[in-house]
Amino acid sequence: MHVPAAKVRAWPPSASAASIIRIARWALPVALFAVAVFFEWGEHVRGDGDAISAAFYTEVVVFGLLGPAAVFATLTLVVRLIDAYVRTSDELAAVNRDLETRIAQRTQHLSLATAQLAEANEELAEANEELRELDGLKSEFVSLVSHQLRAPLTNIRGALELVEGSADGLPASARRPLQILSIEADHLASLVTKILDISRLEAGHLSASLGPVALEPLLARACGAALGPENGGRWVLSVAPGLPPAWADEALLEEVVRNLLHNASVHAPSTLPIEVRATIGEGAVRIAVDDHGPGVPAEEQARIFQSFHRVGDRDTTTNGYGLGLYFADKLVAAMGGTIGVTSPLWPDAAAPGARFEVALAVAPEEPPGQDEAEED
Amino acid sequence: MARLLVIDDDRSLLELLSDYLSRAGHSVTGAPDGQRGLVAAAAVGPDLVILDATMPVLDGWQTLARLRTASSVPVIMLTARSDEADILRGFAGGVDDYVTKPFSFAQLAARITAILERRASGSQAGEVLRAADLEVDTVRHRVRRAGDLIELTPTEFTILVTLLRSPGRVLSARQIVAAVWGEEYLDETGYIRRYVWHLRQKLEHDPHAPRYVVNERGIGYVFPAD
Numbered sequence: 001m002h003v004p005a006a007k008v009r010a011w012p013p014s015a016s017a018a019s020i021i022r023i024a025r026w027a028l029p030v031a032l033f034a035v036a037v038f039f040e041w042g043e044h045v046r047g048d049g050d051a052i053s054a055a056f057y058t059e060v061v062v063f064g065l066l067g068p069a070a071v072f073a074t075l076t077l078v079v080r081l082i083d084a085y086v087r088t089s090d091e092l093a094a095v096n097r098d099l100e101t102r103i104a105q106r107t108q109h110l111s112l113a114t115a116q117l118a119e120a121n122e123e124l125a126e127a128n129e130e131l132r133e134l135d136g137l138k139s140e141f142v143s144l145v146s147h148q149l150r151a152p153l154t155n156i157r158g159a160l161e162l163v164e165g166s167a168d169g170l171p172a173s174a175r176r177p178l179q180i181l182s183i184e185a186d187h188l189a190s191l192v193t194k195i196l197d198i199s200r201l202e203a204g205h206l207s208a209s210l211g212p213v214a215l216e217p218l219l220a221r222a223c224g225a226a227l228g229p230e231n232g233g234r235w236v237l238s239v240a241p242g243l244p245p246a247w248a249d250e251a252l253l254e255e256v257v258r259n260l261l262h263n264a265s266v267h268a269p270s271t272l273p274i275e276v277r278a279t280i281g282e283g284a285v286r287i288a289v290d291d292h293g294p295g296v297p298a299e300e301q302a303r304i305f306q307s308f309h310r311v312g313d314r315d316t317t318t319n320g321y322g323l324g325l326y327f328a329d330k331l332v333a334a335m336g337g338t339i340g341v342t343s344p345l346w347p348d349a350a351a352p353g354a355r356f357e358v359a360l361a362v363a364p365e366e367p368p369g370q371d372e373a374e375e376d
Numbered sequence: 377m378a379r380l381l382v383i384d385d386d387r388s389l390l391e392l393l394s395d396y397l398s399r400a401g402h403s404v405t406g407a408p409d410g411q412r413g414l415v416a417a418a419a420v421g422p423d424l425v426i427l428d429a430t431m432p433v434l435d436g437w438q439t440l441a442r443l444r445t446a447s448s449v450p451v452i453m454l455t456a457r458s459d460e461a462d463i464l465r466g467f468a469g470g471v472d473d474y475v476t477k478p479f480s481f482a483q484l485a486a487r488i489t490a491i492l493e494r495r496a497s498g499s500q501a502g503e504v505l506r507a508a509d510l511e512v513d514t515v516r517h518r519v520r521r522a523g524d525l526i527e528l529t530p531t532e533f534t535i536l537v538t539l540l541r542s543p544g545r546v547l548s549a550r551q552i553v554a555a556v557w558g559e560e561y562l563d564e565t566g567y568i569r570r571y572v573w574h575l576r577q578k579l580e581h582d583p584h585a586p587r588y589v590v591n592e593r594g595i596g597y598v599f600p601a602d
Contacts, residue, residue: 161396213531
């Protein structure tokens with residue numbers, strides 16, 4: 001605590017008073033001694049011829065030496081106390097001055113740090129703005145390029161359709177390359193469409209039309225479209241009895257499920273079925289797609305839903321662009337749901353498998369007693 | 377065989393599409409821009425027009441507007457964008473269907489056939505169901521109530537159309553399930569109640585006193601005849 005120097009100096013008295021005490025320390029005992037000798041002389045020595053009695057000496061010692069000695073000792077103590085107090089006060093004042101200096105320095109440092117922080121924040125805000133602009137430019141560029149790709153892609157696919165219409169007249173050596181060309185053109189068209197869908201989603205042009213969605217028909221339709229007929233053995237669907245409808249966009253949810261199924265089908269062996277399950281848990285409707293593929297390493301799981309992220313080099317053999325899961329994640333978020341991955345799923349080091357699970361809100365139910373229209 | 381007019385500034389597409397559609401048995405006329413397209417339309421009198429939305433000078437929408445002043449010929453719009461706004465704009469301007477590039481020629485040919493068959497059977501008027509102040513376009517999946525667009529999910533739309541096609545007739549939940557999802561889901565009638573409740577929230581003026589989707593206690597639902 002800072003104590004003002006003026007208050008510290010309120011006692012002892014001023015420097016001149018202290019000096020008087022210092023002088024009095026010597027002067028007063030001497031004066032008292034002289035007074036005592038004079039007094040005792042007058043009492044015990046009456047005339048010139050008188051002998052000095054022993055009482056004179058005794059009283060001079062008692063009153064002329066012991067008394068002044070006591071006064072000297074007392075004043076010496078007072079002087080020391082004053083000295084100690086002055087010293088302590090000086091030290092305290094020095095500490096105060098030092099403290100004030102330090103506070104001033106710290107305040108200056110703090111101001112400097114605050115200014116630097118404000119500057120750093122400003123730079124960060126500018127960097128963020130630049131990043132946003134760059135991201136916008138990137139999306140715009142990708143969208144523009146994709147738009148520009150659409151027209152030639154339409155022509156390429158159209159030309160291939162024309163040639164395929166008369167492929168019977170072609171030599172066998174030309175038919176297979178033509179088939180590959182056609183598949184690749186379809187693949188490229190699908191990629192361009194997906195990129196444009198993502199651009200629309202990011203730009204807020206693709207909005208979810210939410211409503212109740214009965215999952216069993218939707219999942220069966222998506223499985224059939226992505227993996228072929230049910231009796232083909234490629235997929236197994238199970239839906240919990242009495243599962244309430246999810247609160248979702250039918251078209252977007254089907255797109256999500258198809259993406260997950262496609263993802264599973266390109267990575268998992270065709271000999272083991274992809275299991276699709278719809279359940280309810282923790283207050284949400286859950287759609288899980290389980291596969292027996294190579295799984296997703298733990299270090300990849302946090303990044304697997306990022307755009308253009310692919311697990312290792314695996315997708316180079318499966319024509320993946322790292323957009324399917326990113327798109328699925330964006331679509332699920334647009335419906336207010338969440339998507340996650342669990343891997344490994346099976347105790348098989350060669351094929352640990354993965355589960356992609358989408359959680360969606362349960363479609364709100366009508367308040368009780370509002371409508372009794374159903375068949376009894 | 378139908379007379380088709382293709383208007384597109386992409387000469388490669390014009391050539392390929394003309395070739396493809398000719399092989400499919402149609403008589404095809406091509407025009408490389410909107411202006412010449414309008415001239416060709418007047419000269420040929422096509423049964424159907426395939427119109428590119430993005431063209432210099434006179435774009436597809438402007439061409440469509442001029443075309444509509446003199447003709448009700450069906451139009452399929454080729455659009456490079458699939459934004460909802462463009463699609464709505466197209467339908468409002470009198471487009472019968474649209475395809476988004478990149479499209480497959482087979483898909484376009486199928487849509488041409490579907491439109492021409494609808495026209496031939498005279499079902500054009502039947503594509504829009506009207507009851508009370510509701511207007512339901514079954515082709516474009518649009519519902520308007522007193523002119524205002526009502527946004528329904530595909531299943532909600534199908535339930536509404538199912539009831540609307542049989543005004544005054546009570547349909548059981550099983551009948552509705554069969555019509556919407558198929559016979560294999562007959563046991564899932566529990567869905568219907570929740571769907572109807574949400575449908576009413578979007579469709580009815582007062583969902584607690586429904587006028588369009590009315591329940592017949594213990595039987596099912598009905599769209600009243602009047």
